[in-house]
Amino acid sequence: MTSTLRSPSRMSGADSAVRPDSASGGALARFRRALADGWVMTGRNMSHVIRSPEEIVIYFSLPIMFVLVFGYVFGSGMAVSGSGYREYLLPGVFVMTMLYGLGATASGIAMDVSRGVVDRFRSMPMARSALVVGRTGADLLRALLEMATLVVCGLLVGWQWRNGLGSALGAVGLILLLRIALTWVGIFLGLVVPNPDTVGVIVFPLAFPLSALSNVFVSPDLMPQWLGTIAAWNPLSATVAAARELFGNPGTGGDSWPAEHSLVLAIAWPVLLIAVFAPLAVRRYQRLSR
């Protein structure tokens, strides 16, 4: 061996006051190290994407297809016809794309956990949170790229923001907040499923009705009353309605309580989802050492 690296602890004694690098420092140092480890894992997950180009094609063709298929096929049959409907639809497609991203989160985590590599991560002096932070980081970066693709795509088919750049960025922020919340749902699902192949089987039947029973395609006011109520309270609807309002796109109306308070709900729902699923996922993750 040309050189040997010893961790600092090798020099210091277990009984001396100097503790190993991995455990030294206060809460702030720990937090910084957790962020650094999370960032390294984010890079690892991004490398995965780069190493499988076919996945990139799928990632970006799906949102584009959503815009084209729903915009033109559905749009031709809608009351608000043509670019009017597409302007109504686009914020919905933004949110729906975030929802389907949950599948990638879940299968990414399930893949990690089912492979031996998770044992190596867990036997290393890295922050335990790094696996999850890295997943969230990579998925958020991906969500940003998807949003950029969708915005360009939307502008090409006649969608636009009408309330200024600030409000538009606010809308994008709310959509990404929902994506972060959905990441935790995905992490939990990824830890619960027995193997990575089952993820698709679980996520699609979950995501499809969730996106259909919302205001993504159709205003809940036009649905039968009981369906409309469900659709109005759907967490997706809150973000979509808030985004429409901030973008200045049509379809913000509706006199139900959730429709009138979409901005509040667009923050409350994701926070609630995180509050429920983050602890569940952490508990599940700790069960790996049983």
Add this chain to the structure above:
Amino acid sequence: MTTDTPAVVAEGLHKRYGTTRALDGFDLTVPAGTVCGLLGPNGAGKTTAVRILSTLLRFDAGRARVAGYDVTRQPEQVRGVIGLTGQYAAVDEVLSGRQNLILFGRLHHLPVRAARRRADELLAQFGLTDAAGKSAGEYSGGMRRRLDLAASLIMTPRVLFLDEPTTGLDPRSRNQLWTAVRRLVADGTTVLLSTQYLEEADQLADRILVVDAGRVVAEGTSAELKARIGADRIEVVVRDAAELGAAAAVVERFAAGPVEVDVEIRQLGAPVVERVAALGDIMRALSDAAIAVEDVGLRRPTLDEAFLHLTGQRPAGVPSADQPAGAGVAA
């Protein structure tokens, strides 16, 4: 840590999965700088022990210390000084070999440049430089295992856990891995090696612990255990039954245990320690005593027989071996 502090200590470890007792009062002490072999059949508890000591698994009762750190209370410190290579290569299959090693280096908090340099060193050391850019998923079994070992050595660990590191490997890859482990030990690393192969424990370990049903049932150096197992046996058939007594006296001088005589087939059997040397010595002495030998054979105890001797029962999942291996004599 002073050198006389054991590198690994386990005291009365218990671990249950439902009604199965994976570990049932498991004790172990590995002096620093030595190689300790855990020998046992599938399901004996070897992997459970390794996973507990490498902080991957909680346990129900007992105490465990690695490099002076308590496994339960100071897991982070333990993780800072150990390496782990299991029976399944724990590498990222999508990333290239080089990307894997850089990733693990970064997670050991090496700066980017140092992590890259270390990755290239290890790739060269394990003969993976040519495959550095290929996905680990496309590696052969032996290459993947080597990459896995390299990943455990990014920071030269104080204690290295090897959980059946050569299971399923071809002899060449196995020898390469053994060489790498010996080099590490020469550098001062303590190794805890679990294996199903007597030969592997024999090759690498200073001390061998025989594990069965979640506890250590025998412990000693390879030579000590072989002597207890009954070691290798030499079996001699003499031409003339009248010479059996004289032949037995000769064999006894080189045997590690009592000589058994079977008058019916004119055969002598006795355990020997240094099998080849003993064979030579005995044949020479018999020839000097002018005793005509019709047939001679050495046979080695199988792991199966070892277990029979040490545990009094056949290990689960190991078929019985009624046919003696390499016997030159009809038994």
